[in-house]
Amino acid sequence: QVQLVESGGGEVQAGGSLRLSCAASRRIFSINAMGWYRQAPGKQRELVALITSDGSTSITDSVKGRFTISGDNAKNTVYLQMNSLKPEDTAVYYCNAKIYGGVYTNYWGQGTQVTVSS
16 A cells, blocks of 8 residues: 655646655555546546656656656655646646556545646
8 A cells, every 4th residue: 555645736827837746655666656647627537647666757748848757766756847837737636656466556646736827
């Protein structure tokens, strides 16, 4: 099991930057994959970025070149650096952890609101 606590959301103007943090209650290298999802009003939750325990990362096309995911093993924290924000990035952002124990189990943080104004 793992508990996840997000921070760093807020309101920013278009073109600005925010960094989201997700603090895990266990060593992140022991977690198979961690990621950031987002859900805008009236839309399905979508994967934004993923980082695996070996450090491999993937970014969804709509934010590629603007968002970066990284992990700090010493702080048990995963970050989402968001630059050149657009109004369409407005959503609740959720931290996710996938842990394999025979089957994959998903764990979620409480979510943090990101609002980008034009």
